[in-house]
Amino acid sequence: MAVGSWIGVDVGGSKLLAVKLGPDGAVEATATAVMPGRTAPGAELEDAVVRVASVVADGGAVAGLGVAVAGLVDAAAERFLFGAHLPWRDEPIRERLARRTGWTVAMDNDANCAARAEVARGAARGAGSALVITLGTGIGGAVVIDGRVIRGAHGLAGEFGHQQVVPDGLACECGLRGCWEQYSSGRALERVTRVALGRHLDGPEVTRLAREGDVVAQQAFATIGTWLGVGVAGLVSSFDPEIVVVGGGVSAVGDLLFAPARAALAASLQGTAYRPVPPLLAAELGPEAGAIGAALLVSQGSV
Numbered sequence: 297m298a299v300g301s302w303i304g305v306d307v308g309g310s311k312l313l314a315v316k317l318g319p320d321g322a323v324e325a326t327a328t329a330v331m332p333g334r335t336a337p338g339a340e341l342e343d344a345v346v347r348v349a350s351v352v353a354d355g356g357a358v359a360g361l362g363v364a365v366a367g368l369v370d371a372a373a374e375r376f377l378f379g380a381h382l383p384w385r386d387e388p389i390r391e392r393l394a395r396r397t398g399w400t401v402a403m404d405n406d407a408n409c410a411a412r413a414e415v416a417r418g419a420a421r422g423a424g425s426a427l428v429i430t431l432g433t434g435i436g437g438a439v440v441i442d443g444r445v446i447r448g449a450h451g452l453a454g455e456f457g458h459q460q461v462v463p464d465g466l467a468c469e470c471g472l473r474g475c476w477e478q479y480s481s482g483r484a485l486e487r488v489t490r491v492a493l494g495r496h497l498d499g500p501e502v503t504r505l506a507r508e509g510d511v512v513a514q515q516a517f518a519t520i521g522t523w524l525g526v527g528v529a530g531l532v533s534s535f536d537p538e539i540v541v542v543g544g545g546v547s548a549v550g551d552l553l554f555a556p557a558r559a560a561l562a563a564s565l566q567g568t569a570y571r572p573v574p575p576l577l578a579a580e581l582g583p584e585a586g587a588i589g590a591a592l593l594v595s596q597g598s599v
């Protein structure tokens with residue numbers, strides 16, 4: 297049996313978030329750290345991961361470190377291939393971190409890690425199959441079938457945000473056009489609001505206005521919520537999950553997003569009089585989901 301704590305670090309686009317799980321699996325400690333600058337070398341990000349993990353370890357024994365990363369991870373879960381917001385490019389990050397720390401290290405995409413956490417102890421607990429969508433600046437996602445995250449032939453499954461929903465649609469940062477995340481994400485929320493108001497508001501401001509009853513802000517959530525439901529319907533048709541869980545900052549607004557999403561989901565599935573429409577629910581673990589899932593990943597000893 298492993299001695300020491302399981303640690304998870306979520307390496308996001310804007311910060312690092314670390315958790316330490318106690319013997320009973322509960323979160324015992326958390327820490328955050330700022331990301332090195334966009335142009336800093338990759339080694340500085342590795343330093344930052346080790347540092348924030350050491351903060352939550354607080355001198356105690358470490359059984360293993362799980363790392364959730366915002367980007368593409370290869371099939372063997374050894375190499376970080378690419379992420380728009382991280383400096384690493386096709387580099388053996390898992391092994392480097394293991395060599396530097398002497399710890400057992402596991403790594404996976406952040407949305408896959410968040411899905412593991414939501415299935416193990418969040419909104420999807422007990423579900424054998426689930427879709428977990430993270431609605432942040434863009435869209436992250438993961439498919440869980442028979443209790444396992446489906447990583448795909450090359451480790452790249454679940455990148456739902458870049459499936460095309462509008463041919464020749466809006467340009468996406470990925471270089472393609474009409475990607476789903478251009479229509480349903482924090483970025484989409486800001487764009488829809490900007491078009492309606494003629495000025496820029498960031499996502500949290502739109503959320504506050506919507507909660508206060510502002511009609512334009514509420515309509516913006518209705519628009520991206522409808523797109524959310526349309527996209528989820530395509531995924532439900534493909535994977536037939538028991539449950540669909542949506543987390544990420546944009547989901548915090550609640551029913552102003554979920555009600556139109558549920559309506560669009562039901563309206564976009566075939567045969568709804570004769571089949572179950574899976575519940576579309578809010579994630580429960582909040583911003584710690586990725587780090588918790590990373591710790592669970594290494595504690596389970598597989599990807």
Ligand SMILES: [Zn+2]
Pocket residue numbers: 457458468469470471472473475
């Ligand atoms: Zn795209």
